Amino acid sequence: MKKFAILFVLIISLCQVHGQQPVQLKSPEILKDNSVIFRLNAPEAKSVKLQGTMNTGWEGLEMNKNQDGIYEIKIGPVDPEIYVYTFQVDGVSILDPSNNIVTRDGSHIESSLVISGEKTDVYDVKDVPHGNVSAVWYPAEKLGMTRRCMVYTPPGYESSKKSYPVLYLLHGGGGDEEAWLGRGRANYILDNLIAQGKAEPMIIVIPNGNLMATSAPGETPLELRTKQNQQEMGTPAAMVGEKMQHSLVEDLLPFIEANYRVNKNKEGRAIAGLSMGGYQTLKTSNLYPDMFDYIGVMSMGVYTSVDDGFNKEGFKSKIEAIKKADPKLYWIGCGTDDFLYQLALDLMKIYDEVGLDYKYRESSGGHTWNNWRLYLSEFAPMLFK
């Protein structure tokens, strides 16, 4: 017994020195019926609210002190989905200190809540073979920098001699190369679809879509950080001009095709993206109509208009070129509550005029990761077949 007592004391000491408080509260606590209790110890706070993607509303839900003086709220039953949430303590946003699973999308950093069920079956980490995910640096000569992309290799890639097709997957405005993994669960979605025999094993390449960045914030070289501090970051840079698209096809694509066992032809290449990444997908496929046999535009519309003073005829001639290249799949997904919904409808009107064949997936909901995970889980099974 004595040795365990000593061991216990030492481990507690180690944890404290590491700054890790023994977790005193269970939060979130998921009950059998998928109701969820959130708890926070904030004795000095005047008001604590729960704000999250679980229909808490923009204002959040007021939490109340229980008999132990702990702020608490029970919600639900909550539908199976992957959610993020924060507490608002006297108007200031905080992570749930009892929950060490945190996801980041750009500067949006929140606590994670997974309600497991049929819907999350394809998003969740399951006990199936997992593909590896690597942070890979490559020379982006068109942009004059070394950049970081994330590469998912499907289970078995490392021990096989086979060549694999590649999906280039683009994130949204404010995000970076980590967003499709942390928020989007792209690697686990593919693990599950492949394990179920629903998707072909494929490589996924996720570049950073921000023209002035090399990589996610914490991975940015000192030299660039210094430069960024000196000059205001040109925010719209990622959306204006064609540099990003040229770098994607002329820097990244050849790098991937030289360093991975991949199918180096149109049939083996797909491109898709959400929001800003949807815009970049449109623009890249318009510029290189013969490059990708699978094109996926998520939560984006006739946005191309913006940066060259929309010339409908010019745009249509690019879509004509895509039609001529006859991709195997041109896929569009948008939510009916998306603030770009009308622009997506306008985009398809043009495609109808040109006679481009496309598949349209209309979902409920808006410009959210719930939709983007859904779209990827439906788009990926249609690829490379």
Add this chain to the structure above:
Amino acid sequence: MKKFAILFVLIISLCQVHGQQPVQLKSPEILKDNSVIFRLNAPEAKSVKLQGTMNTGWEGLEMNKNQDGIYEIKIGPVDPEIYVYTFQVDGVSILDPSNNIVTRDGSHIESSLVISGEKTDVYDVKDVPHGNVSAVWYPAEKLGMTRRCMVYTPPGYESSKKSYPVLYLLHGGGGDEEAWLGRGRANYILDNLIAQGKAEPMIIVIPNGNLMATSAPGETPLELRTKQNQQEMGTPAAMVGEKMQHSLVEDLLPFIEANYRVNKNKEGRAIAGLSMGGYQTLKTSNLYPDMFDYIGVMSMGVYTSVDDGFNKEGFKSKIEAIKKADPKLYWIGCGTDDFLYQLALDLMKIYDEVGLDYKYRESSGGHTWNNWRLYLSEFAPMLFK
């Protein structure tokens, strides 16, 4: 002009929908003399404190409202180092909402502050060739699970035919396989040392050192999460028994040697760890004295005592076996303020009795990442030469 106006509105909309508020405050702001200003907008808060590893003390430093009603504090000049900090708002810990660089060590999640200077030159992301970092799943048959480790491959590995030596690097109690990267900057330390010609190009493998875990929290399979919820996690499990050590040498090591181009001999293998990982390093090298030619014990002492009711003679006989195996380097690092400092001295007393040759690095400070980054940056250059 008009098109840029539209573009601007659309980007702002995109950012808002993504939940990303336009950053209004600059925090932390690093001034030319390395003073730092922290700012927080918390109009309803009664008290805001700054707490961090920049000598703010355990209680934190009181922040005051400036003329705009923003809580503010200026500290420093601050010595070049990598720090973490939080704000304490009415006693509740929050991240700095103006800073999107966050690091996690187990459940310890904090905002990051890098003060650049000579000392951080080796820790910081620099514009030098970068090695890739991969999350890799491997079969851990001794533990009956598929586990995740992080693998750093040095710049040039992917395009070379050479074989490389391997450092197995172990994290501390409460941490996981991501800690040596996020907090420890192990990949960037090696990038910099290799670029300066100070360290041999090497592969670094960072397993998860918690016996009951497969991986970092967000990457744990549903099946295991469910099991963990049903039974209390056996906290001391990672420290008791020898399963972890056997799995490291008999599961992970053969996996790495089969899947990477590595030197498959004692001269090509190093093992090192901090705190709990230092304990695991001691125990692994004691169990397998002929396996590693380089052994590094950071911030740990005669801790082995704990789980087999310390038998000094038994321990000494293991150290005799290591002495006989004649490793090229047995390295010990500890801070004079470390709560395990005396145990580290006790450890070396035993080594002196046995006559084991070791190098001891005593630093100031305690059981902190400042020391562990320092130790890695000094230990790595001594390896594989």
